[in-house]
Amino acid sequence: MPHKHHFNQMKNPESAFALQEKLRHQVIREDDFGPLETVAGVDVGFEDKDQIACAVVAVLRLSDLKVQESVAIRLPVTFPYVPGLLAFREVPIVMEALASLKTRPGLLICDGNGTIHPRRCGFACHLGIVSGLPSIGVAKTPFIGEFQPLADDRGAWQPITDGGEVIGAALRTQTKVKPIFVSIGHRISLQSAIDLVLQCAPAYRLPETTRQADQLSKGNAQPVIL
DNA sequence: GCGACAG
């Protein structure tokens, strides 16, 4: 079982780059999943002056986008935030969260990029390969690449390119609202990723999966004022 | 060399 141990022992950026170069070739860029019953939102938040990471996986029914199950896990941070190496900071704890789920999600919608990455192996790709699950990357900013202006209606999108290669899409999920950045994570095509993200974002800029996971990763103990 | 830089 070569996988799971690469992370915690990752000490220097050189070995992290090497692993990404290896994993990038394992990314499956075509649809490789059956009928989807559930879709899970993945998000990691930080607390305590960046000492503690909190990973949340929220499993929603695709039919009504209602939360069917969710888990939140808290662990000490083991890797710093380095642009381009986000996966090494967040994948391990997310794997722990996935392990404690009762439901095996049909697909993961990640908070972060997939192929929109210098080495085409962002968080969503990394998590998809390590977990074996189909995954999509959804980010609020593009990180790298260029794209043409998009129409202002919901569903409008433009390819994001880098060195002539299409690496993702800038997608407008709500009319006249700033676009989000969708990319392949693993076992899905870019077109299917776009369609699915749009389906999961019927009312807000971010998909419901991300919103639910995000909400659960924050002050779960919201004091009710009377 | 300089600036930019997912979460």
Added chain:
DNA sequence: ATCTTGTCGC
């Protein structure tokens, strides 16, 4: 990511 209330606009 996180620190944080109200507020301008459709």
